[in-house]
Amino acid sequence: MLENEFDIKMEGDRKELLKSMCNLSQGIKEQGIEQGRREERISTLVTFFKNDGTVAAAKQMLNSSDEDIKMAKERLSMIEE
DSSP states (O other): HHHHHOOOOOOOHHHHHHHHHHHHHHHHHHHHHHHHHOOOOOOOOHHHHHTOEEEEEEEEEEOOOHHHHHHHHHHHHHHHH
């Protein structure tokens, strides 16, 4: 694209640098998506616990990790204070 539209030669170090930047960009995007998914899981757990759901039920029904449960409990305690 850069070669065709802007007549910028993509060779050697420049090509590798651009490839690294694209890989970094993709990694950041994937990391952001995963953070969003985790936030949604934790939000779901907070609602679950507000409605008297148990940790055992969260693990079984929602397949929740201990770390997500811990974060949800911490947020719930901050809300209830």
